[in-house]
Amino acid sequence: MSRVEVLVSARNLHSPHPPEAYPGMLAVRPGPRWTVTILVPNDGQSFTALGGEHNYAYETADGARAAAFRLSAGDRATLVRKDLPGCLAEWRLERASG
Numbered sequence: 001m002s003r004v005e006v007l008v009s010a011r012n013l014h015s016p017h018p019p020e021a022y023p024g025m026l027a028v029r030p031g032p033r034w035t036v037t038i039l040v041p042n043d044g045q046s047f048t049a050l051g052g053e054h055n056y057a058y059e060t061a062d063g064a065r066a067a068a069f070r071l072s073a074g075d076r077a078t079l080v081r082k083d084l085p086g087c088l089a090e091w092r093l094e095r096a097s098g
Helices: none
Strands: 003-009 013-015 026-028 038-040 047-048 076-084 088-095
Touching: none
Parallel strands: none
Antiparallel strands: 003 088, 013 038, 026 038, 047 076, 076 088
């Protein structure tokens, strides 16, 4: 049985996997020395994690808070919406193991 979490975090995710591991999603490594891929999903877009995808926790100057999270292999992440204050996004995470 999977466990579901809904949280507010940054819009884009960091991944240790190469961009081609995410077909159908904008996934980029901004420069040749980058060891991290940035995942840029659209509203409603889901993917199954390979493991290690993550977001950092932070607080904006106006007080909006982003939650940290890390995905394990098999977790399913959906970007629900990206129009929250502070350029934050709502994520739905279905954990592969509950």
